[in-house]
Amino acid sequence: MLPRLGAADEHQEIREAVRSLCRAFPDEYFRQIDEQRAYPQAFVDALMAGGWLSAMIPEEYGGTGLGLTAASVIMEEINRSGANSAAVHGQMYNMGTLLRNGSRAQKERYLPEIAAGRLRIQSMAVTEPTSGTDTTQIRTSAVKKDGRYVVNGQKVWTSRVRHSDLMVLLARTTPLRELARKSDGMSVFIVDLRQAVGKGLTVRPIANMVNHETNELFFDNLEIPQENLIGEEGKGFRYLLDGLNAERTLIAAECIGDGYWFIERARRYASERIVFDRPIGQNQGVQFPIAEAYIELEAANLMRFQACALFDAEQPCGAQANMAKYLAAKASWEAANVCLQTHGGFGFATEYDIERKFRETRLYQVAPISTNLIFSYVAEHLLGLPRSF
Known part of the structure; x- marks a missing residue:
């Protein structure tokens, strides 16, 4: 093992525990997963069962409340073992938007289920074919109607949709032409994929050079409950x-x-x-x-x-x-x-x-x-x- 420089590593206990779990999934396991273009479900299940994917969820909601530093150590050790954290890292970083801007009711509804491994929030839909990295130019719209939002548009390079229950969605709730600032008028929603796919949301896989589950999404009058809006409308960016x-x-x-x-x-x-x-x-x-x-x-x-x-x-x-x-x-x-x-x-x-x-x-x-x-x-x-x- 390579030497670690500087002061003593305060996360050594986490490192050793994650390494121990990863040893049950040697190179041969991930080599076969890659050859089959499959999803490492057994590996993900083991991480969920061990509580490693709830590191950023506060203890009051059933998580370990370790924060981003510890979460980053977990991701580092997964990749250092020869695995690929791309199968699970969405479960970590999607917490940032929900934890800091979600309502108390949303946190109480979703976080305990996520921490217990009964819900997966692996996916974030932001990028669009016409806007690329210019997020302020997104065209996917969410129009409020009868206490719900109706979503139309398209996303691309949206990962882990087929292995997730919930998805964070960025959509425009105010037309760009009506705004003084391009970064305004966008809102963030939680989409329940179990209710959305096939009912206004179509998922089309994108084949790519790595075994990375990513997709195009097509929204056709998808209805989202108003309570699934995170924070205030228009401040999603x-x-x-x-x-x-x-x-x-x-x-x-x-x-x-x-x-x-x-x-x-x-x-x-x-x-x-x-x-x-x-x-x-x-x-x-x-x-x-x-x-x-x-x-x-x-x-x-x-x-x-x-x-x-x-x-x-x-x-x-x-x-x-x-x-x-x-x-x-x-x-x-x-x-x-x-x-x-x-x-x-x-x-x-x-x-x-x-x-x-x-x-x-x-x-x-x-x-x-x-x-x-x-x-x-x-x-x-x-x-x-x-x-x-």
Whole structure:
């Protein structure tokens, strides 16, 4: 196991418990799941049963109330074990929007059931085909009528819908032309997928390069009860940021976990593989890139924990969340390349699991927020440069 730098790890007990659970699901399990393009249901059930996916739910609602920092450690250890947190991380970050902006009645209705594993809130529907990352241009509408909202429109890249009971939906409740600020007029809703699919909501799977369950959604006069509105109408974009900051920070932690996995595999192989009567890790051309990847990963890890600390203290953390996601995604991708290069031809063999993890960690250069959008955020909000979009 790679060394952990700095002060003693206060989350060591959590790490060891998650590692113990993950050992019951070895590489072969996830390799088979990937080959079959299946969902790791047994693994998810084990995490739910262990209470690990209710880390951000307060104890008064049946959760463990550990906060984002501990939740990020859980996600890190899942990926560090060779698994993929993409199957479950929505259960964590969707809590941000509901916990901070939901009504008391909504929390009492949903959170105990989620904490007990009887309800899954894995999905968030935001992105649309025509707007992409320009969320203020979404067209999906929710019109109030007879005490209900009627939703029409389309979403894309909406993950885990087929393995979720509840979904967080962002829709426009005021037409853009009637607003002075583009970020106003959007609202957030909880959609009960058990009642929605086939009754105004159509789900169409999107095949992709990783085993990631994601979909297109089509809304055709879907009716949502008025009590499913989170917070005030028209303020959904601001509410959504709570979930997105948590999402980006958790994704950073997953990338950290991936990076440690890649570096450990590269370190081990470089120590054991003998060519020209010496371990290949003795060659500077092999060991230096591994060392560099480790340095970059450790630096990204510091920004991850800073973002977590601010989020848990309910302080502004948008800049830190964005930078943590950027640094960690970049570090994990560089570690992936180093690991593959260290293994040479064997890195392409499925039995080594490197090509699977290589594909999985590549996603985070693009989503859930692209690298270029993070650059524009930092340029405008931290450096005071003119807005680029």
